[in-house]
Each structure stands twice: as structure tokens, then as C-alpha cells.
Amino acid sequence: MLAYRGGDGGAFDILYKRHRARLFRFVLRSIPSRGVAEELYQEIWMRVIEARGSYAPKARFTTWLYTIAHNRMVDHWRRSGLSAVSLDDADPPADTRDPARQAEGREALARFAAALEGLPPAQREAFLLHEEADLSVAEIAAATGSNEEAAKSRLRYALAKLKAAADG
Amino acid sequence: MADERDPLVSRRYRELGSEEPPPALDEAILAASRRAAAPRRRWYLPLAAAAVALLAVGIAVQVERQGPDGEAVTAPAAPERRIHEPKALKRESVPAASDSAGDPARQERESRFGERAAEPAAVPAPIPRTAPTEARESALADAMEESPELWLKRIAELRTQGRHEEADKALAEFRQRYPDYKVPEDLIRR
Numbered sequence: 001m002l003a004y005r006g007g008d009g010g011a012f013d014i015l016y017k018r019h020r021a022r023l024f025r026f027v028l029r030s031i032p033s034r035g036v037a038e039e040l041y042q043e044i045w046m047r048v049i050e051a052r053g054s055y056a057p058k059a060r061f062t063t064w065l066y067t068i069a070h071n072r073m074v075d076h077w078r079r080s081g082l083s084a085v086s087l088d089d090a091d092p093p094a095d096t097r098d099p100a101r102q103a104e105g106r107e108a109l110a111r112f113a114a115a116l117e118g119l120p121p122a123q124r125e126a127f128l129l130h131e132e133a134d135l136s137v138a139e140i141a142a143a144t145g146s147n148e149e150a151a152k153s154r155l156r157y158a159l160a161k162l163k164a165a166a167d168g
Numbered sequence: 169m170a171d172e173r174d175p176l177v178s179r180r181y182r183e184l185g186s187e188e189p190p191p192a193l194d195e196a197i198l199a200a201s202r203r204a205a206a207p208r209r210r211w212y213l214p215l216a217a218a219a220v221a222l223l224a225v226g227i228a229v230q231v232e233r234q235g236p237d238g239e240a241v242t243a244p245a246a247p248e249r250r251i252h253e254p255k256a257l258k259r260e261s262v263p264a265a266s267d268s269a270g271d272p273a274r275q276e277r278e279s280r281f282g283e284r285a286a287e288p289a290a291v292p293a294p295i296p297r298t299a300p301t302e303a304r305e306s307a308l309a310d311a312m313e314e315s316p317e318l319w320l321k322r323i324a325e326l327r328t329q330g331r332h333e334e335a336d337k338a339l340a341e342f343r344q345r346y347p348d349y350k351v352p353e354d355l356i357r358r
Contacts, residue, residue: 004201009201009202012201013198013201016197016198016201020188020189021186021187021188025187028187038189038190041189041193042196042197045197045200049197049201050204109183112181112183113184130173131177131178131181152172155172159177162177165180166177166180
């Protein structure tokens, strides 16, 4: 990122290649609509490009990237009518769920997918940041602007619900 | 912090698939990153050239309107006289070629410009000159190469001496060189 900030356009290509798939899945599984997910994914990278001048290597680039992703996600949920404080408990709005995605795959997998999709946004985000982005609990706390206890608690709740769905 | 992963949950999660962004999305993002990394000078050069051309036309129209107003007529006549001066007198003749040739304080000031311009440490990249043979403009060019502050000081002197046409021209070049520099109002107005 520092090389890109210094004008090396090729450095961004390397960064992008490294993080594109994981970030895309993180967004895709956080947002019920694929179209909106693609839009948000692009917005996140645009923010990365815009913010290159202010980037300082205080933490791993991955943490910084997912902090931007988290902020975009919070904006999205707020626009959808969920306040930041309700993210721990609220279910996603029912009318935004994509039935086609729920119907995909085998029954167990569909059940797991439904359980993931049904998690409160903050718990799902903690799980995806851990499982997909490979962030530690401390990094999840940093990326989401919370404390480690809250991050750990969200992750554990998410894992318990997903494990129940996976055991079927 | 220990890994909180559950192997069964992780396996189920991986079975959901490994979707990737569509190629068109990749392309759009990479293109934006390349545009952002490209040098920014490209867009403003034509803009600066257009601004200079516009300023030149404005000055020409104003000079024409003023007609035989003393100041406006004598200013363009000065370069004609200087064209015939020997090139060897280029730097030394700067004060002599000016309208206030008998002013020793001014001669000393302009001679100082020449000396400072010779300091290599303070000289930035050379500026292309449109009329290098003109002795009076040589002193101005020296100031231009010195620093923006000195350049503006020189323009202020031209204004004080009533050499507005030269001041306008120098100001236009200054703005081309330093488009973001805030020029004091009194240097813009005649």
C-alpha cells in the first residue's frame, strides 16, 4: 500500500489480487442481494484508492481494508433501517433475502447458508472476518470499532448457532 | 488469542462456494486504481495554456482600448529598443534598459537578483523562455528561476514602475508555473 501511495500503480494490482476473493465473499455473504453486494464491494475498493494518501501502516493492511469494509457495511445497514446499536440483535429485513440463494445446494448446506444469513449482522460480520478474512479477535475488534470482549462474544454466539445448523 | 474456529463450521462454510468478483468488476476497480496513480499534471497543462491564451487576449484588448494613454503605448515600445542591444550586455544592461536607468538603488537591487540566480542550490528546474534575447526579461527570468516569492517581488516592482504589460506577462507565466500559489490581490490589479 505504501508503494501504491508513492505512485506505483502495479503495487495495487498485487494487493488487489491478494484480497479480492476473500473480500468479495465477505461482502457477498453479509448482504442478501448480489447486486448490492457487488456495488458495495466496488465502493470499498474505491475508498481504498481514495484513502491511499492517508494510509499509515499502524496495523496490517488486511485490518485496515476490513475496517473500510465494515464502515461501508454499517452505512448500508443504516440505509436499510438498522441502527448501529441494533446490529447485534436485529435480523436482516425479511424482504431483502434472496430465496434463490437459500434454495441452492443440498439440504444441510442450505440450512447452514440460511443460518449464516439469519445471524444478526454484527455476529455474522465477526464470523466472516474470522473465517473468511482470517482476522484474530483483536483485529476484529479493531476493524469493527468495538472491544475484544464484544468481538469475542459475537464470534462465539455466531459459532454456536452455525454449529447447531451444521450438525443438523 | 486462540483460534475460535470449529472444524465442522469451517467445512460447511467452505462448501458454500468460493465465489469471486466478476471480471468486469475487477477491471473497473483496477482501471480506477491506475487512473488515480497516474501523474496529475496531465489535466491542468492544457487548462493552464488556455488560461494564458485567454489572459493574453484580454491584455491585448485592454492595451488596444487604452490607445495613446502614455503608459500603455510606451510599454510595448520598450522591447523594440532592446532588441538591438548587444547580447554581451545582457545581464549588466538590465538596469540600463529599464525606464529608471538613473536609479542606483534599483540597479543594485537588480544586480542582486543576478547574483542570487547564480546560486545553484536555489535554482529549480529551468523554465522555457519565449524571448531569451531581451535583456530586461533576463533579470525577470533570473527572478523566476529563483523562487516564487522572488518572482512575485519582481512582478510587484514592475507594477510600481508602471510596467503593467510586463507585469501581466510575468504574472501569466507565474500562474502557469505555480497554478496553486495564492497571488496577492495587489499584484493582479493594475
